[in-house]
Amino acid sequence: MATSITVHDVAKAAGVSASTVSRALSGNTAVAAETRDRVVEAARQLGYRPNLAARGLITGTTHNIGLVVPDLENPYFASITKSVQSRALAAGYSVFIADSDEDIRTELELVHQLSKQVDGLILCSPRMAASDIAAVAGQTMMVLINREWEGLTSVVVDDAEIIRLALEHLHALGHRHIAYVGGPEKSWSNQKRWAAIERIAPTFDDLEVGKVGSYAPNFDGGQSAADVVVASGATAALAYNDLVGLGILARLTTRGIRVPEDLSVMGIDDVNVATLVSPGLTTVRSPLKKVGRSAVNSLVDLMNPTDRHSAPEDLPVQLVVRQSTSVPQQHS
Amino acid sequence: MATSITVHDVAKAAGVSASTVSRALSGNTAVAAETRDRVVEAARQLGYRPNLAARGLITGTTHNIGLVVPDLENPYFASITKSVQSRALAAGYSVFIADSDEDIRTELELVHQLSKQVDGLILCSPRMAASDIAAVAGQTMMVLINREWEGLTSVVVDDAEIIRLALEHLHALGHRHIAYVGGPEKSWSNQKRWAAIERIAPTFDDLEVGKVGSYAPNFDGGQSAADVVVASGATAALAYNDLVGLGILARLTTRGIRVPEDLSVMGIDDVNVATLVSPGLTTVRSPLKKVGRSAVNSLVDLMNPTDRHSAPEDLPVQLVVRQSTSVPQQHS
DNA sequence: GGAATCTTTGCAAGCGATTGCAGAACTCAC
DNA sequence: GTGAGTTCTGCAATCGCTTGCAAAGATTCC
Structure with a gap:
């Protein structure tokens, strides 16, 4: 590999010193216009690109x-x-x-x-x-x-609002026994979501939300959880996230349990695969x-503490209703 | 932010010179065992982590x-x-x-x-x-x-083999008119795949493969393509990749066209969402x-030209049959 | 015991950039 | 023509690390 070209190469080509090259290219310090043009041209011709590691060493910033x-x-x-x-x-x-x-x-x-x-x-x-x-x-x-x-x-993102929207939706449909399918124990989001459930569930009439295990936050985790959800007697499952929801969906389909007729399933996040499946997964969208x-x-x-700070964005969540949730039916 | 600690800090703590620290930690040059231990211990206590940019500057390698x-x-x-x-x-x-x-x-x-x-x-x-x-x-x-x-x-990955497996599968099922749903024109894979089709299709009896447009290599692209595929009169669609296949699937479902009864759909790659949908997408797996x-x-x-080179892996592709392909039915 | 060899360590240079400082060149006014 | 004030540019130091070289100390061998 060709050894890359440095400030010195450019300096030589432009007939100036390395420091002038640095200044001409960075533009921080005044350089005679004619000199600058000569340097810039030389740099362009040689295809010079500064070594960021070297710069970082001295400026203390790597970008x-x-x-x-x-x-x-x-x-x-x-x-x-x-x-x-x-x-x-x-x-x-x-x-x-x-x-x-x-x-x-x-x-x-x-x-x-x-x-x-x-x-x-x-x-x-x-x-x-x-x-x-x-x-x-x-x-x-x-x-x-x-x-x-x-x-x-x-x-x-506002976990409490996510949970509130989800519970409100399911409760409005008539569900009174919901299973929350938990994600990793160490996950802060999981903890927040469960805490929100414990706080918010009592504000709805006659609503019972049980927690089902702790599962990997992915499709496989959902598949593992599905049978336990069914056994719990809940009429709706609220999954830790969409992938878990999709896993539940898939397992239920395999078992011949109909969604949403026999069991409603909700995800959280609205990742872009949630739309791919049928029935489409009802979920609460996070603005990823x-x-x-x-x-x-x-x-x-x-x-960059000196610069003007940008205003913090707000991160609205939003209920997205698809086909995986509906009014619960009486079990046979 | 606390200014990070350097070789010199470690050197001072261990009562040696910076060069000795460097040697002790890199292990390239002999250092008295007792000295090394002292240095290592000092480095550990101070939480020393070498500045990789600085190292890279001198070794010419950034890792x-x-x-x-x-x-x-x-x-x-x-x-x-x-x-x-x-x-x-x-x-x-x-x-x-x-x-x-x-x-x-x-x-x-x-x-x-x-x-x-x-x-x-x-x-x-x-x-x-x-x-x-x-x-x-x-x-x-x-x-x-x-x-x-x-x-x-x-x-x-062996595009020709992918195409061969796909065509073989569809042809064996009885399809004689297949639509290939193309990806981006500039995509090398897309070019290779179509070239492979043109070369391999004639080796099958009575098989006609038409090309349908050029679409974005994602779900939306597939949705856009679906109607054109239907209009082409093909009994099977082979998509540029799985996402396009899933898009086609979704659009067909929306239109009430049954898969695989009315139209067989195949993807390529077997990305991990191909299993999530129903019907499951038949595809050719690439070993990603x-x-x-x-x-x-x-x-x-x-x-690292000096090191012993690792043997090149072979990258086997494999047909994965799911539910999105079947024997074509007579159109009404 | 002294020369020869080996081991261990420090000094100093240098990787490719930036930057403070000072000198050179130039302008301008009196 | 001289001094003051500007501009522009180069020298040299520096960032944190590695490494060639040589010196110092330890060891071996005759």
């Missing part, structure tokens, strides 16, 4: 950010990742991606690996211990998604694109 | 790689991304992610931005012009996925996880 997610194949995180990447590009940052594969150890490892080569980190649905988060936060700028921690900036964008904005604000 | 994909929300690329990330981590590399959003300009822009801060690049389904690829390849180590270019390493892993392995080999 890189890191994003840690539990599972890239989960469309929920794929959407967030996509919007983070897109917004970061617009803001002049490159992004390191790290998939912890739902594993706490891996997550921590990745965070450490990344923390030294980025200006800031976005942790999405982190499972790691609060103490570890705090430790890393002391060294690196950090924004949390779907988790809060004192003193740290975070972007969270906004979440990612907002996280980057917050992080950029954090990293 | 970062870049991955460019057209669409992270597409489960096909999500799977590849996940396996690339995972394998890269195991090999000691961090990965930059770049989503070009199917746009050639963005893709080129991202490649340039990344090329200066990585040891190597993986380009997944690049749409960019061959000349641009060549230009970048001159500066940065590079591995291509789903595209070939003279002199460059690439990882490709292996593709990602293999790309990283090749890139690592390229970047």
Whole structure:
């Protein structure tokens, strides 16, 4: 591989010193117009691109950010990742991606690996211990998604409102016994959602919401949960997220249990696969694109304390009714 | 933010020089066992993590790689991304992610931005012009996925075999008129697949395969294509990929056209959402996880020319029959 | 015991950029 | 023509780390 060209090459070509090249290209300091043109032209001809590592060494800023997610194949995180990447590009940052594969150890490892080569980190649905988060936060700028921690900036969707919308919908349909299919115990969102249920369920007349196990937050988890849901006698299932909902749907179909006639099923998030299935999955939509964008904005604000801060976006959730929920029928 | 600790801090703490710290921690040069222990202990206590940018500056290697994909929300690329990330981590590399959003300009822009801060690049389904690829390849180590270019390493699944398996399956069921629903014109895979069809279709008795338009390689693209497929009079549709297949499925369901009774539908790739729908989508599976892993392995080999090269993996494709294909029925 | 060899360590240079400082060149006014 | 004030540019230091070289100390061998 050809050894890449440096400021010195450009300097030589333009007949100036390296410092002049630096100044001419950065534009921070005054350089004679004629000189600048000569430098710019030389740089263009040689195809010069500054070595960002070297620059970072001296300026102390890499213009890189890191994003840690539990599972890239989960469309929920794929959407967030996509919007983070897109917004970061617009803001002049490159992004390191790290998939912890739902594993706490891996997550921590990745965070450490990344923390030294980025200006800031976005942790999405982190499972790691609060103490570890705090430790890393002391060294690196950090924004949390779907988790809060004192003193740290975070972007969270309103879990309580999600739950309220979901319960309201099911209750309005006439359901009085609902099973909540829980996600990972360590998941902050899962905890928040269950807490919201315990708080909000009593506000509805005659509504009983039971919790069913803890399952992996994906299709397989839903499949595992389905039979337990059926056995619980509930007339509706509210899944931790859409993938779990889809897993339940699939398993029920296999068993010949009709949705929504025999059992209503709801997801949460409205990831883009929720529309693909039939019956379409009723769900509560989280504004994933906004979440990612907002996280980057917050992080950029954090990293450039001098700039004017962008106003925090609000993150509205919304009930999306499809075919997987209906009025409960009497069991035979 | 606390200024991070350097070799010098560790050196002072351990009562040695910076160079000794470097040697003790890297293990490349002999260091007295007792000294090493002291250094390691000091480093551990201080939580020292080397500044990789600084190291990269001198060793000329960043231990970062870049991955460019057209669409992270597409489960096909999500799977590849996940396996690339995972394998890269195991090999000691961090990965930059770049989503070009199917746009050639963005893709080129991202490649340039990344090329200066990585040891190597993986380009997944690049749409960019061959000349641009060549230009970048001159500066940065590079591995291509789903595209070939003279002199460059690439990882490709056997499109001809995919097509052969698909046509064989549909022909065996009795289909004689098949519609191929094309993906993006600039997509190398799409070109290869259609070329394979033109070559292989004639080897089957009495088989006619027509091409239907060019559609976005996603769910929406499939929905757009469905009506045209129906109008073409084909008894089976072979989609450019699973998402297009799912889009077709959804649109047909909406129109009340039964699958597979009225029309058989096949996808390609077997992305992990293909199982979620009913009827399940018949498809030809590409070994996505292996593709990602293999790309990283090749890139690592390229970047470390001295090491023993890993044997190239073979990437077997496989027909997966689900419920979306069957014997064609006579039209009323 | 002394020369030769080996091991261990520190000094200093340098990776590719940025930037404070100071000198050179130029302008302008008196 | 001289001094003051501007502009522009180069020197040299620096960021955090690695590494060639050489010196110092330890060990071996005759």
